[in-house]
Each structure stands twice: as C-alpha cells, then as structure tokens.
Amino acid sequence: MEKGHTKNLQDGSPARLSKRAVHVAFVCVENSCRSQMAEALARFRYGKSGIVFSSAGTHPADAVDAGALRLLESEGIQWSGRPKHLDAIQHPDVIVTMGCDVACPTIPGARVIVWNLPDPKGKSGTEYRRVFRILQNHLAQLVDALHHQASP
Secondary structure, eight states: EEEEGGGGGGGGOOOSSSOOEEEEEESSSSSSHHHHHHHHHHHHHHHTTTEEEEEEESSSSSSHHHHHHHHHHHOOOOOOOOOHHHHHHGGOSSSESSSOOOOOOOOOTOEEEOOOOOTTTTTTTHHHHHHHHHHHHHHHHHHHHHHHHHHH
8 A cells, every 4th residue: 555645656557547547436434524525526626537536435324424515515516426335336446545544455456545634524614624625635636647647
C-alpha cells in the first residue's frame, strides 16, 4: 500500500488512461461520508475527464451521512449515491482509501493510494468543509497524474 497522493502514479503503474477508461474507487469503512464526498465531487468536477469514479465500503452504512449531503448541496452538488459494498464495484484500476485503516482487497493490477483524511462524520460543518477542501486538492492532483500517465 502506498502512502501519499498521486505522485505515486508517476512510476509507470498500470493505472493510466488508455483505450478504456481508468476506474478509480474511493474506499472507506461505511462508504457514508468521505468516500461518498470524494465520489460525488469527482463525478461533478471530472465526470467528463475519461475517468470512471465509484466508491464502496468494507462495512457499508444504511445511508449517506446527512452532514456530507448538506455539504455537497451547499457546494452545488446534488448527490443521490448510496453506500455499497466493495463487491458491488468492478475491477478498479486505482483504489483510494480515505485513511481509515481499511484492509483493502487484493485486486491484481490495482494501485492503492492512501489519503489520510480526518473523518468529519458527526462534527461541525466547518470540519466537513475542511475535509471537502482537502478532497478538492487531492482529486485535482490525482486527475492530473492520471492524465500525465496517458501522455506519450
């Protein structure tokens, strides 16, 4: 498992844009807060980038965290995602964990990146916003790195 952000993708890993879209999966335990915010933001900002985004959890919650939904709405992102189990996503090229000590499955060819994000669940709106800003920065770096991998 690699620590850090997207610079880890600069080593010629198999996670690169090619004839088929790269699939990036954001993984957390409950798939109710950080990973949902990451997927929603990624689809909103980079949905036409040629990268497929999804999220999942090792022990999914029953619903998306209300604070995460409020934050997304305040950012102009209408989100109707639902927590899902890792088994529900297919063959990700890149797995991004939210830094919650998730034991990720072994997926041949998948690159694992750890984003050590604090969990805002149940905290103030300020904390959700802080985590959202961190996600914005990490996502920009990730998408940039994946596109550079695709360049000759």
